[in-house]
Amino acid sequence: MPEVPETLGAPEALLEVKGLSVRYDTAVLLNDVTLRVDAGETVGLVGPNGAGKTTLLRTVAGLVHWEREKKRGTRAGNIVIEGQVVFGGQRIDRLPPHGIARLGLVLVPERRRPFRELSVLDNLRAGAYLVRDPKEVTRALETVYGLFPILRERGGQLSGTLSGGEQQMLAIGRALMTRPRLLCIDEPSTGLSPRVRREVLAKIKDIGRTGITILLVEQDVSLAFALTTRNYILSHSRVVAEGTSEELMADERLRQRYLGVAGTA
Amino acid sequence: MVRYLNWLWREFKGEILVLPGRSILFFGAVALLALPLVFRHPYALRVLTMASIFAIFAASWDLISGVVGQLSLGHAIFFGTAAYTSALLNLNAGLPPVVTIPLGALAAVVAGLAVGIPCLRLKGQYLSLATLAFPIILAGLVMVFSSVTGGELGVSGLTRLAPTRLKEYYVAVVAAIVLILAVWKITDSKVGIIFHAIREDEVAARASGINTPLYKVLAFCLSGLFAGLAGGLYAHYMRIAGPSTLSVLTSFQPIIWVIFGGIATIYGAVVGVFVLFPLVEVLRVAPELRMLLYAASIVLVLRFMPEGLAPWVIDRLERKCPRCKEHNAFTRRACRVCGTALRVPQEKGVPSGG
Amino acid sequence: MLGNILVNALMNAGVYAMLAVGFSLMFGVARIINLAHTAFYMVAGYCIFYLVSTAGLPLPLAILISIVAVVVLAVVVYRLLIDPMREHETTVLILTIALALVLQEAMLLWFGGYFRSVPAATAGYATILGVRVSFQYLLTLGVLAGALVAVWFVLMKTKLGLAIRATAQDREIAEVMGMDESRTATLTVAIASALAGLAGAIVAPLYILEPRMWLNPLTIVLAIAVLGGLGSLKGSLFGAAIIALAESLVVFLVPQGAFLKGAFSLGIMILVLLIRPEGLFGVAFEEER
Numbered sequence: 036m037p038e039v040p041e042t043l044g045a046p047e048a049l050l051e052v053k054g055l056s057v058r059y060d061t062a063v064l065l066n067d068v069t070l071r072v073d074a075g076e077t078v079g080l081v082g083p084n085g086a087g088k089t090t091l092l093r094t095v096a097g098l099v100h101w102e103r104e105k106k107r108g109t110r111a112g113n114i115v116i117e118g119q120v121v122f123g124g125q126r127i128d129r130l131p132p133h134g135i136a137r138l139g140l141v142l143v144p145e146r147r148r149p150f151r152e153l154s155v156l157d158n159l160r161a162g163a164y165l166v167r168d169p170k171e172v173t174r175a176l177e178t179v180y181g182l183f184p185i186l187r188e189r190g191g192q193l194s195g196t197l198s199g200g201e202q203q204m205l206a207i208g209r210a211l212m213t214r215p216r217l218l219c220i221d222e223p224s225t226g227l228s229p230r231v232r233r234e235v236l237a238k239i240k241d242i243g244r245t246g247i248t249i250l251l252v253e254q255d256v257s258l259a260f261a262l263t264t265r266n267y268i269l270s271h272s273r274v275v276a277e278g279t280s281e282e283l284m285a286d287e288r289l290r291q292r293y294l295g296v297a298g299t300a
Numbered sequence: 301m302v303r304y305l306n307w308l309w310r311e312f313k314g315e316i317l318v319l320p321g322r323s324i325l326f327f328g329a330v331a332l333l334a335l336p337l338v339f340r341h342p343y344a345l346r347v348l349t350m351a352s353i354f355a356i357f358a359a360s361w362d363l364i365s366g367v368v369g370q371l372s373l374g375h376a377i378f379f380g381t382a383a384y385t386s387a388l389l390n391l392n393a394g395l396p397p398v399v400t401i402p403l404g405a406l407a408a409v410v411a412g413l414a415v416g417i418p419c420l421r422l423k424g425q426y427l428s429l430a431t432l433a434f435p436i437i438l439a440g441l442v443m444v445f446s447s448v449t450g451g452e453l454g455v456s457g458l459t460r461l462a463p464t465r466l467k468e469y470y471v472a473v474v475a476a477i478v479l480i481l482a483v484w485k486i487t488d489s490k491v492g493i494i495f496h497a498i499r500e501d502e503v504a505a506r507a508s509g510i511n512t513p514l515y516k517v518l519a520f521c522l523s524g525l526f527a528g529l530a531g532g533l534y535a536h537y538m539r540i541a542g543p544s545t546l547s548v549l550t551s552f553q554p555i556i557w558v559i560f561g562g563i564a565t566i567y568g569a570v571v572g573v574f575v576l577f578p579l580v581e582v583l584r585v586a587p588e589l590r591m592l593l594y595a596a597s598i599v600l601v602l603r604f605m606p607e608g609l610a611p612w613v614i615d616r617l618e619r620k621c622p623r624c625k626e627h628n629a630f631t632r633r634a635c636r637v638c639g640t641a642l643r644v645p646q647e648k649g650v651p652s653g654g
Numbered sequence: 655m656l657g658n659i660l661v662n663a664l665m666n667a668g669v670y671a672m673l674a675v676g677f678s679l680m681f682g683v684a685r686i687i688n689l690a691h692t693a694f695y696m697v698a699g700y701c702i703f704y705l706v707s708t709a710g711l712p713l714p715l716a717i718l719i720s721i722v723a724v725v726v727l728a729v730v731v732y733r734l735l736i737d738p739m740r741e742h743e744t745t746v747l748i749l750t751i752a753l754a755l756v757l758q759e760a761m762l763l764w765f766g767g768y769f770r771s772v773p774a775a776t777a778g779y780a781t782i783l784g785v786r787v788s789f790q791y792l793l794t795l796g797v798l799a800g801a802l803v804a805v806w807f808v809l810m811k812t813k814l815g816l817a818i819r820a821t822a823q824d825r826e827i828a829e830v831m832g833m834d835e836s837r838t839a840t841l842t843v844a845i846a847s848a849l850a851g852l853a854g855a856i857v858a859p860l861y862i863l864e865p866r867m868w869l870n871p872l873t874i875v876l877a878i879a880v881l882g883g884l885g886s887l888k889g890s891l892f893g894a895a896i897i898a899l900a901e902s903l904v905v906f907l908v909p910q911g912a913f914l915k916g917a918f919s920l921g922i923m924i925l926v927l928l929i930r931p932e933g934l935f936g937v938a939f940e941e942e943r
Contacts, residue, residue: 098826106741136832144830150823161820164813165832213832371744418924421931425687429880430927433920436873440917444910548869552751559748592759595752602749603735606742 048121049074049217049248050095050140055118055128057087057094064090066272067118072217072250077243079263079280080252082293086269088252089145092219095120095250096142097132104131123216137165139216143223147206151195155186158194158205162212171214179208182238200231207238211247218242219250224258236262256294260284268293318636320617320629321610325567328574332473336466345469351577352476353533354557358569359483360526361554366564367487368519369499370419374431375554377415377438378408378524380546382531384442387455387541397461401532408528409521416520420513432551439546454542461536468537475533479526484566486522495519499564560598562608571610657785659902665791665860667898668798672853673871674878674890675805676846682822682885684839686736686746692868692875693754694847698724698854699863700761703772713775713859721851728847729840737836754868762865770863794856801852802891808845809887818842822885873916874901877923883936892934896922 050072057065065087072078080088093099094116103114120128127135150158159179163172180187183204189197194205203223210218220239224232232255240262243249253259260266260280268276268289276289283289316322332348357379365371386404389395395403415434419427442449449455462468486492494515497505506512535541544550554569561572579597583590605612618627619642621635634641677691701720705711711719731753739745776789809815817838821828829835861867878897882889897919904911904918926934 096830098830101826101829131834132826132829133832133834136830142830144827148824148827150820150827152823153819157816157819161816161828161831161833164817164820209831365744371747418928422927423931425681425884426880426927426931426933428687429876430924432873432876433924437917437920437924440914443913548873552748555744556748556751559744563744588763589759591755592763595755595759598752599735599749599756602739602745606739606745608745 047073049076049123050250051119051121052091052095053119053121055091055094055120056115057090057099057117058115060113063272065094068269068272068274070267070274070277072248074216074248075246076264077240077249077251077262079259079266080250080269081254081256081259081266082269082275087272088269089221091269092142092221092250092252094128095122095135095219096140097127097130097135098142100128100130101132136213139214141210141213141215141218143206143210143218143220145221145225147199147202149194149197149202149205149209151193153194154191155194155197155205156190158209159186159212162209165213172212175212175214179211182211182241183208199226200228200235203227203231203235204238207235207242211242215247217248217250219252221252222254223251224253224255232258318629319627321567321614321627325570329477332477333470336469340466342465345465347578347581349469349472349537350534351573352472353530353537354553354577355476355570355573356479356533357527357530358554358557358561358573359480359566360523360530362558362563362566362569363483363487363495363526364519364523365555366558366569367492367499367566368495368516369564370516370519371424371428372415372431372523372551373428373555374415374434374436374551375523375527376435376546376548376550377411377431378527379531379534379550380435380438380541380543381411382408382528383535383541383545384449384455386532386535387458388448390458390536391455397459397532397536401529401536404532404535405525405528408524408531410524411528412521412524413517415524416517419520420516432548435546435551436548439543442543442546450542452543454540454544456540456542458536458539458541460539461533472533472537475529479529480566480570483526487566491515491518556598558608560601560608562610562612565608565610568608568610572608575609657782659899659906661782661785661787661791662905663895663899663902665795665798665898666901667895668795668802669853669857670871670874670878670898671802671891671894672798672849673875674882674894675802675887676849677875678879678882678885678887678890679818679822679842680846681879683818683842684732684736684740685743685825686740687750688736688846689747689750689872690731690754690757691750691846691850692872693757694724694728694850695854695871696761696863696865696868697727697757698851699772699858699861699867700765700770702855702858703765703770703863706772707770713772717852717855720855721848724851724854725844725848728850729844732840732843737839754872758865758868765863765865767865771861772858772863774859790859794860797852797856801849805845805849806887814838814841870916874919877919880933881923881926883933886933886935889933889935 048071052068052070055065055068068091080091082088090099099114100116103116116128119126122138122140125138127138150161153161159176163175166172166175185201186205186208189201194202197205223235223239227235236258239249239251243262251259251263263280265279266283267274268283270293276283283294316326336345361372361375382404385407386400389400389403415431419430422430443451460468462471487495494510497510498512498515502512531545557572557576558569560576562568580590580594583593586593601609617630619630620627621638621640621642623640624635624638626635626637628636628642632642673692673695677688680686680688698720701723702716705716705719706713735749736746739749774790776793779786779788780792809818817828817833821833821835821838825835874897878890878893881896882893900918900922901915904915908914930936
């Protein structure tokens with residue numbers, strides 16, 4: 036594996052993924068992916084189904100490495116991870132997910148995955164697990180309630196009983212409770228009505244404005260491009276293009292091949 | 301005649317001798333059949349007779365729990381039902397073992413229906429724990445109706461399996477070879493592929509048009525059939541059917557044997573029984589430490605061979621072709637089926653392909 | 655008569671609940687069916703027997719030492735044997751069976767197969783609702799209630815409890831939120847075995863000790879955990895109450911009922927499962943990839 040020259044990493048880069056490859060047995064899920072997210076940016080990650088977007092976020096959050104460690108020695112668990120993930124100047128590709136969370140990188144997972152049998156409030160508290168000071172927790176809670184007032188109303192309800200849109204807000208709120216530096220959001224609009232989609236994406240835009248860096252995986256390209264500063268297109272496990280929303284949309288070939296297709300999902 | 305022998309030899313060479321694992325099993329079976337010609341120690345014959353009977357029981361557990369993935373913690377229900385049925389028919393109706401054992405197995409098939417149908421609604425761990433209940437419930441009934449079942453003492457005084465010790469040995473060994481081959485053939489057949497599919501992904505199996513409930517009940521019945529045959533053989537060999545045939549430990553025995561030997565392989569079940577059962581007997585030299593050493597050796601072996609003994613050995617003696625997935629002896633350089641070059645086995649965690 | 659049934663049921667319900675809660679928690683968080691769970695309960699009983707009868711320690715001190723010993727034993731076994739094997743579910747299953755057998759045989763070696771008993775902490779009795787209840791019973795009931803309230807408090811009101819509940823729901827997401835799954839699982843094992851130890855300690859003066867005393871409670875605990883719903887605290891409590899009451903009724907009212915009590919409880923379990931396959935308060939665990 037050839038090393039990527041250090042000069043690529045400008046000082047303000049928050050997340051750098053360098054030559055990352057992930058294989059499950061013989062299936063290649065990521066193939067030599069290199070990308071970076073600078074502090075304060077909202078970066079979009081788009082591309083067709085099965086391109087490896089979710090795998091990329093799961094690898095960055097440490098879940099693929101964790102799965103590999105757990106399944107070491109079983110016949111099913113032949114997972115290979117190559118390359119580097121650097122967050123805030125520190126290599127994180129060998130850290131367990133909870134160690135990565137401690138550094139301020141948090142994932143809002145695909146399909147939202149709230150702790151279903153826990154109340155909404157307990158879900159948010161679970162997000163604040165690493166925050167020691169109770170005052171800090173209260174403050175974070177107020178911030179989240181300010182962003183999603185509905186969560187305050189539903190505080191005592193079991194999160195499994197929430198609607199899809201509410202669950203998505205809860206998942207984002209829960210992640211915000213960790214006081215993250217980088218928020219990785221995986222397909223927040225899937226399964227939501229167009230109106231709720233726009234609402235959720237608008238909230239993400241608001242979160243970006245507060246200074247939190249965001250890496251957003253989204254199927255709905257037109258919605259995503261409206262709020263991202265820069266984007267990567269992933270296809271067949273590789274990065275095929277990078278640029279601002281305008282640049283990418285202006286490229287007829289890219290639009291037809293990747294963006295148009297992705298936009299109809 | 302010569303041509304037939306020739307064909308037999310080629311089949312033998314092509315199907316058995318090519319793979320070390322199969323050769324070991326084949327020669328093991330031959331050794332079992334030939335042993336009494338040179339060695340007739342009654343105690344050794346007794347241990348091997350019991351091991352043969354238990355190997356059938358273990359294989360039947362592997363069929364439902366390993367192959368179909370419906371992990372049963374209550375396999376004693378089949379063993380005990382058949383043992384009691386055979387015993388009662390033998391004593392009260394005077395039927396010979398040739399009749400009572402199949403009838404006992406039939407009763408176990410009915411038990412398979414009784415367990416399998418309610419368990420259709422259950423999945424995973426819930427199913428396992430529910431199956432645990434059935435033999436205990438039956439054991440409670442056996443105790444209550446002690447006038448028929450003999451209560452704690454059981455039903456004793458059954459007709460012998462065969463008139464002499466040697467004949468009993470051959471009945472058990474031949475039954476084991478035939479029945480285990482049958483189980484193995486089932487797992488290798490079309491039905492067997494469906495069984496494997498249910499274990500791997502039941503939803504997907506159903507989605508591709510397989511009537512999974514039907515096949516699961518079928519699997520319970522088949523497993524019950526073989527466990528029942530083992531139970532009947534056991535009752536007639538021991539000449540008693542007691543509540544111990546329904547105990548929790550009887551349910552746990554095949555689990556220990558099979559997982560120790562290697563689950564979902566059938567041959568692993570046989571290996572597990574023929575290693576562990578004689579081990580318990582050998583350990584009789586230290587009666588107080590016997591169970592302790594037994595359990596400790598299981599724990600130790602599994603700590604280092606988590607997939608079980610047989611797969612661990614096979615992994616070292618055979619190599620899977622990366623292209624056609626056929627097994628090959630470790631001595632081969634190229635796959636015997638498709639000719640692909642076989643590489644030296646790599647360290648775990650390192651990819652085998654590109 | 656009714657009073658006897660109720661007192662007996664209450665007592666058993668408490669002990670079963672302690673065992674079932676621990677079993678259920680361990681299943682929920684660490685995803686192991688620990689068939690050795692009640693063996694730890696037995697070990698605690700023998701520990702107390704040894705400390706009181708042979709070493710001559712006072713009962714409360716003996717109870718404390720026994721619980722600590724059981725917790726240490728359970729955690730060491732978990733870290734060394736079970737945790738590295740956790741992805742091999744079936745292997746874990748027989749590892750726990752083998753472990754229970756090892757403990758059984760160890761007790762048999764040290765203490766022999768005789769029935770043993772531990773002297774009661776207090777003598778005398780009170781008359782409640784026309785039933786003579788010994789002080790030992792009342793003391794035991796008090797400790798049981800206290801322990802269950804403590805468990806409830808830890809689970810619902812502390813950060814560790816939050817981590818335990820979250821991890822039981824979704825291991826991956828709990829990790830992503832910064833909860834160390836392996837630490838949470840180890841602590842859960844410690845709590846569960848402490849409960850088993852306490853249960854063993856408490857019944858030691860009331861029941862008879864023998865090396866196979868783990869088998870019967872094991873089946874009952876499995877029935878309760880399944881009946882109430884694996885991983886559910888509430889389910890374990892309700893399940894324990896239902897099964898204990900049913901057992902007492904069968905033993906007192908049905909001829910030869912002692913033989914049938916196990917069968918009866920397990921019959922109830924199967925009936926409940928047929929109506930609600932995930933148990934009374936079952937959590938439908940999300941399928942993990």
